[in-house]
Amino acid sequence: MEIKEFQKLIKDIYFEKDSKRGVEGTFRWLVEEVGELARAIRKADKSNLQEEFADVAAWxxxxxxxxxxxxxxxIRKYEKGCPKCGNIPCTCDE
Ligand SMILES: [Zn+2]
Known part of the structure; x- marks a missing residue:
């Protein structure tokens, strides 16, 4: 699935619900899902990890x-490499 298709699919599935929830409520859910991803990383639970990545992407x-x-x-911001140094891979100092 391409990025465009995925965004359209997520729109078809959730746009109406999320419109009612609003930007702030939806943002809180995204943060909640990032928290679940953090827990999956800590547990190093591979199957759950993939699921949590999908959820974060969806939100x-x-x-x-x-x-x-x-x-x-x-995401085209990154198509020519790192937006700061312009290189692939990035050569910015950390
Ligand atoms: Zn860089």
């Missing part, structure tokens, strides 16, 4: 839908 894309952000366009 992130859902929030983007609410705010009218086109993720396919947004």
């Amino acid at each position: 992130l894309f859902s929030l983007a839908n609410l705010l009218g952000v086109d993720m396919d366009e947004a």
Whole structure:
């Protein structure tokens, strides 16, 4: 599935619900899911890890839908390499 398709799918599934919940409520859910991802990383639970990544992505894309952000366009920020140094891989000092 491509980025555009995924964003459309998430919109079809959740846009109505998330519109009622609003940006702040949806953002809180995203943060909640990031917390669950953190717990999955700590437990090093591989099967759960994949699931939690999917959930974080779904909530992130859902929030983007609410705010009218086109993720396919947004990620082009990185298509020419690191936005700061312009290199692939990044050579910025940490
Ligand atoms: Zn860099």
